[in-house]
Amino acid sequence: MSGLYRDVGVVLRTYKLGESDRIVVIHTLEHGKVRAVAKGIRKTRSKFGARLEPMSHVRLLLYQGRQLDIVSQAEAVEPLSPMLSSLDRASQGLAALEAVDQLSIEREPNPTLYKMLVGVLRTIAEKPSPLNVPAFYWKLLAREGFSPQLHRCIRCGEGEPGTALVAFDLNEGGVLCRSCRSGQAISADALILLRDILGGRLVEALAQEASPATHEVASLATKALEYQIERRLKAAAMFESH
Template sequence: MSGLYRDVGVVLRTYKLRESDRIVVIHTKENGKIRAVAKGVRKTRSKFGARLEPMSHVRLLLYRGRELDIVSQAEAVEPLSPMLSSLDRASQGLAALEAVDQLSLEREPDPRAHAMLVGVLRTIAAKPSPLNVPAFYWKLLAHEGLRPQLDACVRCGDSEPSARLVAFDLVEGGVLCRSCRSGQAISEPALELLRDILGGRLQSALDREESPVTHEVAALATRALEHQIERRLRAVAMFERG
């Protein structure tokens, strides 16, 4: 049947439909973000079991519908259990899902973003570093063409060592020197850590222990993503309420 297609994807979120069905939002490798109906998934004896929960990495057979696709088959690519083994892992995973959901357009294939999402979920499952999600936010923004300028003042162009870079402005899109400063202050250690994340030294950054510097970079990452999507992140608001 021409309407049938196969893909792999990560479940971003779900919501109820009628008595036993559920709409599943999935970021797929070949078809981008899709919305599909999983029929009977809320029944005790559902053929899908727990394979269509948020953070699930699944291999799918779908039927392309007029408005919503239909999930015909779903097989786990890897187990979800590591992501549910601690509150920290689950919270980080959900925060990564929300970022991809907010930045992705429906039916717009983005294999690189898909690979990044799968990668960060695997990293979280292995080790819930305090910088997993902030680093993912920065890498995702860079992938979207929003990489910040970190090596020279975005306004006058001066760079170290002749100029000291002391501020970060989200509107300007990067760091500023003392003469041009606007936005918010950024410490030298935080700027170096941000350069590690975006400069090919990600593993070194993820090995950092939680500290005021990691908190500074994490808070800036959240503000940068929220500035781009023009709304508060639900995951962050939930953490703050907790």
């Protein structure tokens, strides 16, 4: 790849460069994570700058540079305003962005990750379910190869209905019975929701209202993702608090 190129992507984050420029980090469809300079956008309140805010879904014309690319054009694919219509939507969207930022690799195409991110942002814009982000985290983890055992004790192999599954251990990679339990407790309702998310009943799971079980699944999702990436997620605490 050399010179000008076109792509579509989602802005993950931005930060200042010099007095008037801004570096924009974008997860693109065809080129993976790209870091590019948007020149002069901090000097004026232009539509160009508004199209390059975090969570923006944009079509781009970029020029490949030696270290950082340069954004030549940016056109909105869909409006950002629904994501900014409430603190709940914004905090969920930022939590999804942070996860993708941690998992995406610079210059390594990952169209599935791009499509997952676009999908969850659209879902959040339409209805900010308490399980939008947790379900997204679990789906990301499954795609990365972490698919927890949810139907039998991962240590002794016993399962329902004869044996209650009462704990979840990230080190073990799944649920455990009362005799083998380690890690943290998991309620029967939370286990059902987790099975729905990873077992093909995502729509049903996202329809759930906020409850102790949804909070439990959300907390566990954050811990599981942090365990896999080996670092804390800053935005997760924000969306969990709302």
